[in-house]
Amino acid sequence: MGATDFRQDTALRLILIGPPGAGKGTQAARLRERYQLAHISTGDMLREEVRRQTPHGRQAQALMAAGKLVPDALILEMIGVRLSQPDVSRGFMLDGFPRSQPQAAELCRLLAGQARRLQAVIQLKLDDEEIVRRLSLRRSCPECGRVYHLCSNPPRQTGACDADGHSLVHREDDNELTIRTRLAVYHEQTEPVVEFFSRRGLLRTVDASRPIEHVEHYVERALQAALAQTSPVRNLYRVAVSKRRSRGGSLRA
Ligand code: ADP
Numbered sequence: 001m002g003a004t005d006f007r008q009d010t011a012l013r014l015i016l017i018g019p020p021g022a023g024k025g026t027q028a029a030r031l032r033e034r035y036q037l038a039h040i041s042t043g044d045m046l047r048e049e050v051r052r053q054t055p056h057g058r059q060a061q062a063l064m065a066a067g068k069l070v071p072d073a074l075i076l077e078m079i080g081v082r083l084s085q086p087d088v089s090r091g092f093m094l095d096g097f098p099r100s101q102p103q104a105a106e107l108c109r110l111l112a113g114q115a116r117r118l119q120a121v122i123q124l125k126l127d128d129e130e131i132v133r134r135l136s137l138r139r140s141c142p143e144c145g146r147v148y149h150l151c152s153n154p155p156r157q158t159g160a161c162d163a164d165g166h167s168l169v170h171r172e173d174d175n176e177l178t179i180r181t182r183l184a185v186y187h188e189q190t191e192p193v194v195e196f197f198s199r200r201g202l203l204r205t206v207d208a209s210r211p212i213e214h215v216e217h218y219v220e221r222a223l224q225a226a227l228a229q230t231s232p233v234r235n236l237y238r239v240a241v242s243k244r245r246s247r248g249g250s251l252r253a
């Protein structure tokens, strides 16, 4: 494929954007299952670096604990490596990246250089007070990254991950003070990124205050509307839908 030839490009590439706690990881897990996309969460990648105490992890640790963004250069190095791995060729979802204008501009540059394009940027919208409530009661599995909520999405057995039985943890940065710092950082540094993608006609907005399955339904609708504009990927999407229908699943959109 030539550097600017997108005609044969059928891989699905999305960004899930929204404030911390809006439900990006929760929806990404569902999309990953449905479309077999690579789920690229820079937060999960950084937590793994911190756990292994790599140089990147040591550089990021205090900033993450304080709810601040880690330097663009570090994130872009990590993303550059991740986007060159073989599993992303089938398509991917970015979750928690890009979070600043330089990150967004560099992502576009990187993808253009690989003759890859984004099909959609799906924004999950939720107000700050609901976010504080959600994150205060979020629990996550340190082993597989699965997330729960003590009220809206509890594990089957108290304190243990449904998938692997590991003890669930309350993330260090999910305390009210740090959540409020992260929200301020989001409004200041990430909202301009939303605007950046809106100007490029890629943005679809979903109300994330509804129950998880409703949000999932509207994310799928947003995705369907975005794919209707890009024919090779629309065909891929039709295959996914017809496979799901033949398994008895329904397309509610
Ligand atoms: P993000 O990845 O955007 O930071 P998560 O997916 O981790 O957000 O969700 C944050 C918390 O909110 C988790 O505890 C999750 O179980 C819960 N949650 C996610 N979506 C919803 C929803 N639609 N309604 C209620 N709780 C939700």
Ligand code: AMP
Pocket: 020, 042, 043, 044, 046, 063, 064, 065, 067, 068, 069, 070, 071, 075, 095, 096, 097, 098, 099, 100, 103, 173, 182
């Ligand atoms: P998350 O798991 O997405 O809530 O991210 C947790 C923390 O990791 C953030 O508060 C930041 O400190 C850091 N982080 C994750 N992604 C990025 C990014 N794209 N740019 C800068 N910092 C990030």
